[in-house]
Amino acid sequence: MNELLRGVDTLWVLIAAFLVFFMQAGFGMVEAGFIRAKNACNILTKNFLDFCMASVGYFVFGYAIMFGAGSAFMGLTGWFLSGAVSGASVPLSAFWLFQAAFCGAAATIVAGGMAERMKFPAYLAYSFVISAFIYPIVGHWVWGGGWLAGLGFADFAGSTVVHVLGGFAALVGTMMLGPRIGKYCPDGRANAIAGHSIPLASLGVFILWFGWFGFNPGSTLSVGNGDLIARVAINTNLAAALGGIFAMLAVWKFFGKPDLSMAMNGALAGLVAITAPCAFVEPWAAIIIGAIAGLLVVLAVVAIDKLQIDDPVGAFPVHGVNGVWGTLAIGLFGQKALGLSFDGLFYGGGLTQLGIQLLGVGSAVLFVAVSMWIVFKLIDVFIGLRVTREEELRGLDIGEHGLEAYSGFQIFTTQ
Amino acid sequence: MNELLRGVDTLWVLIAAFLVFFMQAGFGMVEAGFIRAKNACNILTKNFLDFCMASVGYFVFGYAIMFGAGSAFMGLTGWFLSGAVSGASVPLSAFWLFQAAFCGAAATIVAGGMAERMKFPAYLAYSFVISAFIYPIVGHWVWGGGWLAGLGFADFAGSTVVHVLGGFAALVGTMMLGPRIGKYCPDGRANAIAGHSIPLASLGVFILWFGWFGFNPGSTLSVGNGDLIARVAINTNLAAALGGIFAMLAVWKFFGKPDLSMAMNGALAGLVAITAPCAFVEPWAAIIIGAIAGLLVVLAVVAIDKLQIDDPVGAFPVHGVNGVWGTLAIGLFGQKALGLSFDGLFYGGGLTQLGIQLLGVGSAVLFVAVSMWIVFKLIDVFIGLRVTREEELRGLDIGEHGLEAYSGFQIFTTQ
Amino acid sequence: MNELLRGVDTLWVLIAAFLVFFMQAGFGMVEAGFIRAKNACNILTKNFLDFCMASVGYFVFGYAIMFGAGSAFMGLTGWFLSGAVSGASVPLSAFWLFQAAFCGAAATIVAGGMAERMKFPAYLAYSFVISAFIYPIVGHWVWGGGWLAGLGFADFAGSTVVHVLGGFAALVGTMMLGPRIGKYCPDGRANAIAGHSIPLASLGVFILWFGWFGFNPGSTLSVGNGDLIARVAINTNLAAALGGIFAMLAVWKFFGKPDLSMAMNGALAGLVAITAPCAFVEPWAAIIIGAIAGLLVVLAVVAIDKLQIDDPVGAFPVHGVNGVWGTLAIGLFGQKALGLSFDGLFYGGGLTQLGIQLLGVGSAVLFVAVSMWIVFKLIDVFIGLRVTREEELRGLDIGEHGLEAYSGFQIFTTQ
Amino acid sequence: MKLIIALIQPEKLPDVKQALFNAAVHKMTVTNVVGCGQQKGFTETYRGVVTEVNLLKKVRLDIAVNDDFVKPTIKAIMNGARTGRIGDGKIFVLPLEECYRIRTGETNSAAIG
Amino acid sequence: MKLIIALIQPEKLPDVKQALFNAAVHKMTVTNVVGCGQQKGFTETYRGVVTEVNLLKKVRLDIAVNDDFVKPTIKAIMNGARTGRIGDGKIFVLPLEECYRIRTGETNSAAIG
Amino acid sequence: MKLIIALIQPEKLPDVKQALFNAAVHKMTVTNVVGCGQQKGFTETYRGVVTEVNLLKKVRLDIAVNDDFVKPTIKAIMNGARTGRIGDGKIFVLPLEECYRIRTGETNSAAIG
């Protein structure tokens, strides 16, 4: 019986891990679809290799830092998984695979924000560092028994650990890189640089939504009597749907037309936002959280464009902004009855949980911003972050990889 | 032990729900691939948002109508899921998610038939109405304890509830819209308007086939000792394979070349047809059902083209015609020993079950045709169903969404 | 309890079967993406129909030959599954579906190697023969209680049964067909014929990797306490990641740029190589096996190009070469403690297991090479293997299927 | 002989083809181009950025005709393509010195039609 | 100087390039076009509808040459592209007044080759 | 009137457009082409095969101008497109006999700009 229980839990964690792995394809298609054809191979190579690098980095260093015994800041045992112990009632291998897929997701978020101008070797270096060190440290704080866990900070499936981390790393990197050539006119107006394949991007969004059913429900790490995984699943779905609808309505109202690319970002925003609270809230709260996420992503896209921060796929608005929103939403809608330390504001729990959430997400932002600023600066000095103007105009596919994404097709690479 | 049993069943229902959700991506890719590039964003937006709308509509109204207590015609309790009860031995949230994904599938079938000329706001209105009201009513009849359930009407996974509904709604809508500009010559000859991406469509068919393994086997709603889910799975696969082969052979024989787009429609036809009988028949029957479905889809495509009904992706031939065929097939090949009320015709049960099936599918067709005719008429009057000639020629992507599917690519939009 | 156990195992085997089925989409996208647009429909039709044909062939003949009672060479009972028994503690239907999906995978590997010039009817004939007869015979030797099973030959999930078979069949076919027009200059230099859609290929690789989580872990055919499926899953992932990284490094070093298409082939190579040993080795061994696979695939691609064997997608380097490597790796890294007959060379078991592995893979190669040579020769005589020069230049999509992959797009079909 | 080059709106191609057909002009070559003219471009709102696309999609027709066909051809194009709105397009006429039909080796007037 | 425009079948491009190479013509510009001519088009049977596609894919070559190269160039194209079947294509010759090489600023005969 | 055809590197299009704009040339038609010239092509290493791609991507500009605009237009293109490296491209000038604006029916000099 215990064998079977463990078997069923392992099955669930593994299936969830497979789904989270598959999100990598979703990220790849969304990011590639939203940029120009001449850089599509480049982003796909980054996306593909950062998962490979994350697998290695998280095997050698990451898991030990995140789940090893150590200080409140980071773990220090279990390098190369040797001597490491599982963080759940499933075999270490299964737990590791699930966590490694998360780590890969965090790493790949950044590729989108820095797309169309970042050097490939620089990206490889970045992706190893984030998955071997930066992500595991924040992960340790929250899920590895670190100081935030001790305070009662709640982040069920990683709005902070994965998305705030990825989103803010993308923001730092994007600002350091500067905008793509031709994105802003001398007079400050922004030009739209349209994505080359909305169908690919749309497929990617569906894959991500699909994979998120592993990301959030899988974070239960156990099947139990089914109640928890079912609640997490319904919340995940509702927040995504409402995010999509509200982002579409917002863009329709503000810009006159229902833009699919924004509606899709809205669904992703809803998914990011529900990631932290999915276990601790009721469906009606998921609906509100998703709807607000849909609005937030539109506002954030417009805002960073005003600031001339050129984020081609919306990595920061989706993951950064809504990662913060989702983390804070726990302090508003969360319930003690559903496993939280304190009731949220709207359940009469006052500001305690909200305060803890704010502290947690604030610390994560600070740590990521500072550490990634240093990492990118170092990479810039030793490898160089940005390709040459000529290479950027021709496209990184030829320059960095000697390969075209769509050989034989007639495509305008500059206009 | 009971906890574990419930946990395992929940796991299964959720995984099946995820797979059914993923079919949305399949529908999107098939529909987009089979139409012209200039309307690809439009159909993807429809496809994307109808799932979002279905999530909301089915949450607020749909579930209550379908599974609430009420009359033989419709349920009336459990609005907003409050006070609703689960229709299976799994948590309400899990059961709802599975059912909501079905609802989304029914809604999205219509997009394909009415593609390349239907206004976007009209589509949004339609998709809310079908998922909040029309689909749940038919669903109530069959699965919610309504009058057809009482008669012993059998539709295991929804040939009637989902596919006949979607297929006939598409037929009504398509006829009301009229054909695309340039589809029929003044002398009545039809022109082929080729799809813009067969690879995308082919990916979509694989995703649908994959998702159907959630759709049909998942409709067991419980794992049991594995026998039933295994039987459903093998039948699903065999019918799809035979549908593909026979559609290819038919088109090869009649038109000289093995056309992939038709072979793929054949596989979908096989899947639609086996959806109702999958639990009640033996594999050899699944083979015959699938093969006939493959032939039927080819004949139906040719027939509706003769009638100048312009259904760009074959929504009616695939879902409507084969939904009827599958429902009736139960009356021929079904077995009492496998859970049916009466043995089918070929098992010596006479015409009883066949008669019930005919009554059931006939009523559904009637109800859908009438109600959707009214719905589309009202939409036509208040919103307008069809875009202008100019917009149709330029493409709905620019007109409705201000977005191109393949920015930078050289594409002929008219010929 | 026993019911539940059987139910859970069936659930697992079915989910794994669905994932393996989905690999068909992955193969389709990889193969289509790596060839020219003018032949994309053709390869997709082959890919689509060989799964359909495999479903039929494996139902009628294949299963009986592979798992029926009979001699050490082949089984002879259970035609049409009637009287057949399941090879695992799950229902026959579930076991069959899992095995049929494997059979489809073996068949489809060949399409890639022979792409862009093989006649469609010839391919249909080939795919029926391989899935009804050739694959089941080798399968019987290893998994159906045949002579290799008796010797203690180990191939956990099919490096030999599936990949060596597919890879060497592709090699034989490719050599018999000769290179594509324009691939080799009169002076012997090779021209690169670039694939038409790297994004599609890259999606395909992700789908394959995802599906492999069904292929390898699913081959446990039972959940147990989770340990085995978790070990298989982590090994699968690590080998793929390392294969990707090392292929990229190799191609970067030898040819100056990190070519995505090669890195992706490297990941596939790692997956193929770990398929046989995944249950019998530790993660560190999986890392080494994957890394070597990544190097091997690059060397093999270069080598067969030198020999003027024109394999457009690398079917032989990926599946043939690394199928052999993976099978042999058991003799090096395998452990008795993990279920092998003898310890591998590096665990002090001497050369026994390695010898058995060599014998097994050698026999499979021999059998496949000879039998497929005969099959292709017969097809060549009776149907003709290769299309005309004119059709090859125009593309097989128009010639064989009367269909374009990307209607409306401006594409150069010759250069 | 002249070579007539016309740049028209893509959505007018069916109408122009019909008009040319009515004028007994059956041979032509069609190319996808993008162009700048007086037309300012539609407004895209991709991801919240309002842009004016200034290279707009056009279709280019190349029609080689004998001298007596120049007028009717131009008239047909005008009729088919005109909406009266900016963006309707342009027609250019170039001198054409020789013409060959590859299949038969015929030349000039005999080859052109 | 002349500008030679040839419209050929896409699948003949390798042969034409070879023939031009043999005639020492190494410079050219190639464009994807679709065209109507005497050729009726292949029959598509997409989803059970038999259609004749009337705008067929062609390849357009633009080759600027000095006057003494006109004849050999035309002959080479003819040789490479001719199959004797409808659809083989057309060649047009236009007067060319000036030619510049952007890199060096050379003009006319010096710039053309 | 003349028809100016320029073949330039795709990545120089923004610069050439800017230069033309500065020279008050606002109208043009842009086509995607591939070309052979003195440039040998970048080296691709697709899947371990080193190739020299000999049909390279270029952008073709067609600009119809009145005679007094010919010189400034050519100069602007030269300025925008020149890098001094092989592959910079070519400019051809053809005589243009007539020009029509479809919208208004205006002709020649009045129609061209």
Ligand SMILES: Nc1ncnc2c1ncn2[C@@H]1O[C@H](COP(=O)(O)OP(=O)(O)O)[C@@H](O)[C@H]1O
């Ligand atoms: N002088 C020119 N040279 C080359 N192409 C031109 C010229 N003028 C117009 N065109 C082409 O014709 C198209 C239509 O021009 P349009 O905006 O209708 O100009 P107008 O309003 O002056 O008729 C442009 O997009 C461009 O492709």
Ligand SMILES: Nc1ncnc2c1ncn2[C@@H]1O[C@H](COP(=O)(O)OP(=O)(O)O)[C@@H](O)[C@H]1O
């Ligand atoms: N008068 C013309 N003007 C422009 N293009 C032409 C003309 N005649 C032929 N073409 C082009 O040449 C291509 C080949 O013509 P084709 O069908 O071979 O004609 P023919 O049989 O008269 O030689 C056509 O598809 C078209 O693109």
Ligand SMILES: Nc1ncnc2c1ncn2[C@@H]1O[C@H](COP(=O)(O)OP(=O)(O)O)[C@@H](O)[C@H]1O
């Ligand atoms: N004689 C010609 N006829 C047609 N196109 C030409 C000719 N010469 C050059 N081109 C076009 O110009 C492009 C650039 O040529 P390029 O390699 O820069 O030549 P060069 O070095 O002689 O200036 C070529 O790719 C081709 O498209």
